[in-house]
Amino acid sequence: MKDYFKYEKKLKYLLKYFILLFISFIAVTCNTGGVIDAPPPFVELTEGPSEGEVLSHDKVIFAWRGNGSDYKFKYRMLSLDSDNFPTVYQDSTSYSDATDVTFSNLDEGKFRFELYAKSNNVEPSSPLVRDFTVDAIKGPSLMFYKTKTVIDFDSTNSVGIWMEDVNGLTGFSIVIAFDKNKVNLVGATKGAFVIQKRFEQIIVPDLNDTTLILKNINATGKIEITSAFLTGLGTLPDKSISGSGKILNLVFRGIAKGTSNIDMTTIDLRDQNGVVIHSNAPKSGILEVQ
Numbered sequence: 428m429k430d431y432f433k434y435e436k437k438l439k440y441l442l443k444y445f446i447l448l449f450i451s452f453i454a455v456t457c458n459t460g461g462v463i464d465a466p467p468p469f470v471e472l473t474e475g476p477s478e479g480e481v482l483s484h485d486k487v488i489f490a491w492r493g494n495g496s497d498y499k500f501k502y503r504m505l506s507l508d509s510d511n512f513p514t515v516y517q518d519s520t521s522y523s524d525a526t527d528v529t530f531s532n533l534d535e536g537k538f539r540f541e542l543y544a545k546s547n548n549v550e551p552s553s554p555l556v557r558d559f560t561v562d563a564i565k566g567p568s569l570m571f572y573k574t575k576t577v578i579d580f581d582s583t584n585s586v587g588i589w590m591e592d593v594n595g596l597t598g599f600s601i602v603i604a605f606d607k608n609k610v611n612l613v614g615a616t617k618g619a620f621v622i623q624k625r626f627e628q629i630i631v632p633d634l635n636d637t638t639l640i641l642k643n644i645n646a647t648g649k650i651e652i653t654s655a656f657l658t659g660l661g662t663l664p665d666k667s668i669s670g671s672g673k674i675l676n677l678v679f680r681g682i683a684k685g686t687s688n689i690d691m692t693t694i695d696l697r698d699q700n701g702v703v704i705h706s707n708a709p710k711s712g713i714l715e716v717q
Contacts, residue, residue, distance in 0.1 A: 469494040470544035474527070476559040485534075485563040485574065485710075490527040491542055491555075498546050500525060507537040507558070519543075532574040532713060533561045535591060535671070564710055566592025569601070569694055571712030572673060578681035578716050583613055586689070586712060588675035590620070593696060593704060595667040598655035599674070600695040606687035607648035610679040610714050612641060615652065620672025625661035630654050630675070650677070667699050681716035689714055 474490035476482060491500065503519035516538065517530075522545060538561065541554040564570055572589040590596060605612075615634045622628075631653045632640050644650050654675060658666055668674070689712040696704035 470498070470500070470542060470555055472542070472555065472557060475540070475557060479558060479560075481560045481562050483563055485561055486529065486531045487533065487559070487561075488527065488529045489540055489542070489557075491544075492526060493544050493546060495546055498544055499523060500542065500544050502528060502540065502542045504530065505539040505541065506534075507539055511537075513539060533563075534572055534574050535561055535564055535570070535589070537561075564591045565707055566590075566671070567594065567696070567704060568592070568707040568709055569599075569691060569696075570710040571689060571691075573712075574710065575713040575715065576679075578610065578679060578714060580681045580684055580716055583678055583680045585616070585676045585678045586714065587618065587673040588677065589672065590668075590674050591671050593671075593706070594669040595698040596656070596669070596674075596696055596704065597667045597699045598653070598697045600651075600653040600693070601691055602693035603650040603652075603677075603689060604692050605648050605650070605679075605689045605714065606685075607645055609681070609683050609685050609687040609716055611645045611682050612650060612677060613680050614641075614678040616676040616678070618672070618674035618676060620670075621656055621668065621674055623672065624656075624665065624668050625659065626668060627657040627659060628654060629657065679714060681714075684716050687714040687716070688712070 470491055470493045472489060472491050474488055476487060489502070492498075493500070499522040501520045501522045503515065504517040505513040506516040507513055522543075538559055540557045540559070542557075543550065543554045545551075568591045570589045570591055572587040576584055576586045578584040588601065612634070615630055617628045617630070634641060634644075634652075652675070656668055691709040691711075694706055694709060696706050698704055
């Protein structure tokens, strides 16, 4: 019986020894990048739209957290077309301690928010993803696309005139106001939606051929444009354009750093019979010169 207790005591001692040895092995391999690595990062959204949610406003807040104090995060926003093909809406940020972000002045359409997290320099192979849709503009109406456009100083960028849920459009006239001390208009081009529908587009005045008209526009900070869509063999049987899409592009140059509001002060939409199409109040835009 005495030998049994001695054996049991030795067995307990050996068991404790191997447990301590195993714990020491894990600690060493974790710290030195050995076979046993740190656990994969875990992150969750604590605030934001639900998957597939349709928002009736153009502002969204995302907040998140990781399951440890050593976490770093980065994110980006993608825009999705009707086939869910993604394009970058906001480039990926750098890793930081930030745990929330607010997006304002979002455009109409479907978006994908991607959140990445890393802990102890371990990063997951795929991000946390949340898809949602912004439907803040109730048509028929016009808006700027993008709502907020960034222009580098002494460089150019374009902002589109977007028709939202307009039926039977064959032409339009608009008056646009901008800050002539921050940006200058340098030209206008046809809208991609018009081209897609195979209509020819007339833009009056022809802003690409005259410096005198552009000089007057940039002296007053006011743009007056009339445009008409012409039918052809490729457009039949359609005699007008319906739906949502870009019907004009305006090209601006940044001349001073700062922000310029851009507003449609007058809108006149016409159908194929020349009858006015009722439209709701347009959404203003922002031009930011960096």
